[in-house]
Amino acid sequence: MTRRREGATGELTLIERARRTQLIEVTIELVADRGYGGASLAAIAERAGITKAAVLYHFPTKDAVVRAAHKHALAALVADVAGTVEAADAASRPAAYVRSMVGHLREHPRHTRMIIEAMVHDDGDSDPAARWRPLAELISAARAARGGNGDTDARTTAIIVGGGIDAIVAEQLHDPDYDTAAAAEHLIEMLDPTLSP
Amino acid sequence: MTRRREGATGELTLIERARRTQLIEVTIELVADRGYGGASLAAIAERAGITKAAVLYHFPTKDAVVRAAHKHALAALVADVAGTVEAADAASRPAAYVRSMVGHLREHPRHTRMIIEAMVHDDGDSDPAARWRPLAELISAARAARGGNGDTDARTTAIIVGGGIDAIVAEQLHDPDYDTAAAAEHLIEMLDPTLSP
DNA sequence: CGAAAAATCTACCGATCGGTTAGGAGCGTG
């Protein structure tokens, strides 16, 4: 058993931190470029310049590496979006959310592919509605701020708009010249009427 | 070389047809239930009640089986949708398209998962915009029929609406009680204003 | 019936998968 301390509360070594970060980064690259199946232990180890066993010294299993990479990409995303959205007033937060989300995903295409790949792969236990729940709450709040009609299903609106965001980003992944900013504004124009009574 | 005639123009045996159909069906089930990686030759063969070698007698490679399954699911989808859409007049065809697409995907969840899985897996060579091009053309035609403003980007509208369709279906896959029909109507309500001058 | 063709089986191949084991540098500390 050459396994790492798992939930140890002790602080990590500097080298350990650096290695983990590096492994997460190369894993994001691999999953983004070659899909979940393409991110084998051997591939991860090779890109990091170490051996498979060394990778498994820092993480208990391969899935743990991929999960850590997914978590990292997701955390960076929500932190970025949350910061932008807070600056807007309630009525325009859904628009700010869409703009910020599309913008972030365009600036970090690797993270985008990583998140999408993870979404597709972990079958079942992830709810699409849960992914867009923050957006659903912003939509509810905006409707309330604009005076009523909070009866319309914010969950469905959020799911649809979220799907639109994903589609815009996916298109940009295929065609780097695609004008995602214009597409985001178009999506916002479609969303806006549903926010007013 | 125990390989099948590949592009032979000759007619196929009844058994061959039945086997191919069966193999395509079990492959759709497998890909839908366990993802692309879960559809191994051994798994396909087991579900069909034959051996791996027998599978490779009817198809040259494993990928050929999966591609055939994808093609089958896709063909069934477009045939279904096309039939419904033609019955509507130009101005309301986009709405009919959305309704029909969501309805078909709900009635054939396996096909849905198969298509999504294939979409994610074949990296790069498939353009999201191409997938929704038929919808983009319906949107353009509807705008023309309603009198002008064909300047708005139909491609982007189609991509956004298409993403909304995918998201609705994905949510229904996770929550079977989800009201996809209502969601489709909501999506249509968001689409409609963009079709008029 | 008997032979050709179609369909399938058993058995194997090399490659790769995630993971394990044992050990050995390098380094700071008693």
Next chain:
DNA sequence: CACGCTCCTAACCGATCGGTAGATTTTTCG
């Protein structure tokens, strides 16, 4: 110096992958 800890390598494991070769059964048809 010797001990202990961190970080890593070389070698290996059993399982599974897609695919192949050749024998064998089943079907078709003159």
